[in-house]
Structure formats: structure tokens, C-alpha cells
Amino acid sequence: MLVPTATVPPPAAAAATVFSLLLGWFAGVVLLLSVAGGWAYNLGLKAAAFSGAAYLFAFGALTVGVYVAAPSEPWWVPVVSALLGFGAHFANVLRDLRADAATSVRGLPHRLGPRTGVIAMAAALATASVVSGLAPAGAAVLYSASVVTTGVVLAAATTTAAVRAPHSAIAFRLTVVIALLDVVLLVSA
Template sequence: MLKAARGLALACHPGPALVVTVVAGVLGASVGYPPARIALLAAAMLADQLSVGWSNDWIDAERDRSVSRTDKPIAVGLVSRRTVGTAAWIALASTLALTVPLGAPALVTHAIAVASAWSYNAWLKRTVFSVVPYLVSFGLLPAIVTLGSTEHALPAWWVVTAGCLLGVAAHVTNVLPDLEQDRLTGVRGFAHVLGARVGGLVAFGVLALVGVVVAVGAVGIGDLSGAAGVLVLVGCTITVLIAAAGVLLTLRGERSRWLMRLIMAAAIVDVIALVAAGPVLSA
């Protein structure tokens, strides 16, 4: 039982799941969610991420076994494929059920976002369109938050744009360490077409653009000023510096999970900037 529980915990891709859940909760707080509503939003997003992570390992189980993936719980026998698949479907149902109290606009948006993520796992990851689910799901995250508020407000266009760009960076850096194993199993997605070096440069170039978009949107278009405006600019500057570090690592041939960790670190910095920009996040 403990072995299976450990396998499930590892199969949910805990790092990204935790980051996305925290991001959603913090964004909810920044647009004025009361504590109970923040908890509900975070629970819905956690269920979302669990369903996506588990469905990924469930669908890829045979492929992971064929290339002896030692980092995959199903492939090494920690948990059965059936258990992970069942957990994925339960988490998916929980995602939608937990989003219902946030209102119909948030529910529809969240359903599209999670369906997009599942489409990546089921099929699109093996095609040149593999980046599309990341564009859609990351771009819709701030929309789920603002539409889930009591005012059901639409997000500012620049917030959605920043989310889409962050999704591209996350997708490419997540795939880079697995390029060779993916090639052996017939996976040829967007990042595979770009290749390791070009892919890394594209990912961190896009990440730098995220910082620029947030700064221009919040301070330039949203007219955010004072301490909040300064915090946004500082956060965006840090994002650009992280992107520069990623470019240097890519040029040196780095292809490890550290590239994805840089993206997650930048995402946290950007969220702090968006918290400061809370009053102008909605359209």
C-alpha cells in the first residue's frame, strides 16, 4: 500500500503540480478571493494537475517501459498502470466538481484547459502541434482565476499572452532532456523539430518576452505605479536575467531538468509580479 502511494505521488509530477497549484492560489488572492474561495480554487487546480500528471504516466506506460525509464513509477514497478489510470479519471472528475462553485464561466474555461492538457498526453505530444496544449492551458490559467471571482471578470489580454508564452517555454524545456528516448519511441513534437540547442534558445528567448509583456502590460498599459509598479519591474527584470542564464546554459550544451527548474523559478517570480499587479489583471 505504501509502495503504491509513493508511486502515485511520484507519477503525478509533483514539482510542476505544486507550482501550478500555488500560482493559481496566489493569483486568486491577488484579485480579491476570500480565503474559502482561494482554498477551493487551489483544490480544483491541484486535482487538475494530478489528473494531467497521472494521465501522462498512464498513457505512456508501455513507451516508458520500452526505453527503461527509471524515473517513471509504473515502468519500475512502484505502482500498477491500472491504479494510475483510475486515479487520473477520479482526479479529472474532481477537477470539474471543485470548479462548479466558482461559476459557469470558470467551469467552462477550466474544462477546456484540462481537456487541452489531456489531449497533449493522448496524442498531440507526438506531433509538431505538441506546443498547442501548453499555449492553451497556460494561457487559460489566469482566465480561470479572474472568471472564478465573484465578478466573473475577463483577464487582461497581456496576462493571457504572458501565460501562453510561459507555456511555450515550459513545454520546450520539459521535453529537452528526453529527446533521445522520445526519438526511439517515435515521438517527434515541436521541441524535437527545433532540436536541443535551438529549442533551448527559443524557450529562454520566449521567457524573456514574458517579462517584457508583464512589465508593459502592468506598468505601461495598466498604468500601475508606486511600490506595486516597482515590484513588477523588479520581477520582470529577474525573469529576463533567468532567461539570460538559461541561454548561457543552453549554449554550453545543458539539457537537464535544471532548464525546466529555471522556468518554474521564473514562473514564481512572475506570479509575485502579477500579485503586485492584481488591480489591473482583469480587463
């Protein structure tokens, strides 16, 4: 979930600025752009059809900022992070669809609805699993096959659960498992 930075007190915003810039001016600017993605979401993008773009951008920029500060991160890490962010956007919003309807928030998950929203979330997280399994140079074949298979099978189970019962907690829980798998893979890589 993106932090609602529009309500963050000035000391927290100042601390984010200082700590980001301590990593170097370029890395700091990229990290602050990630924060700006959170602000953009909270200041109105959450009600737009392209609301997921803020998550894609903020999560991707976060890892790019880390890479710029210490260039050892492979190219696929920001891709996986952005996909995880996009999946997190849906996971964060899908639970609140009814409450958001009362406040006229109509972001991408709202427009897609609970069934298609869960499917989009599962697809983003499965894609993150596929990239995590296939992109690392020198990864063992068994590792790659198990990561890709697990992510895709869980995404298929999530999609099946969403189609059968769009408001069921089962689909949401399965996507949390995929997200945890992807985060563990990202951190371990």
C-alpha cells in the same frame, strides 16, 4: 507540467468537473477546456510539431477561467500564464529528448533540438517577464525596469549557456530561475 489526464481515475475527472462548474457554468467550461488541453497533449499532441499549443492553450485557459469566475484579473495575466506554460512545455520535454526519441515522440522541442529548444524556452519566459514588467497599470518605473531587465538578462545568459553546451544543466537551471521570477511576479500582481 500538464497532468496526464488520460490516466487520471474517473473520481479525479469527476471532481475536476464538479469543482470547475461550482465557479459558474461559463468559468467551469473554460476551466474544463484547460483540462481538455492536457488531454489533447497526452492523447497525441505531444508528438506533433505544434505540441506547445496545448500548453499555451491550457495555461492561458486556466487563468481565463479564473478571470471569468471573478473578473478582476487584468488582460495580461492569461498572456503571461500562456507564455509560462509554453516555457514549461520545453522545460518538461528537454530533459527527456533522448528517451522520447526511442518512442518516436517528435513534438516541437524534439524538432528544434536541445540548443534551439532552450533558446525558445528562454525567449518565452523572457517575454513573460517583459509583459509582467510593463503591463501592470500603475507599476513603479523601478519595478518595471528591474523585472524586464532581470528577465532579459537571465534569458540572454540561458541562451549563451545553451549555445555553448546544449545538454548542460546550467541553461535549464537558469530557465527555472526565470520561471520562478515570472510566477512570483504573476502571483504578486
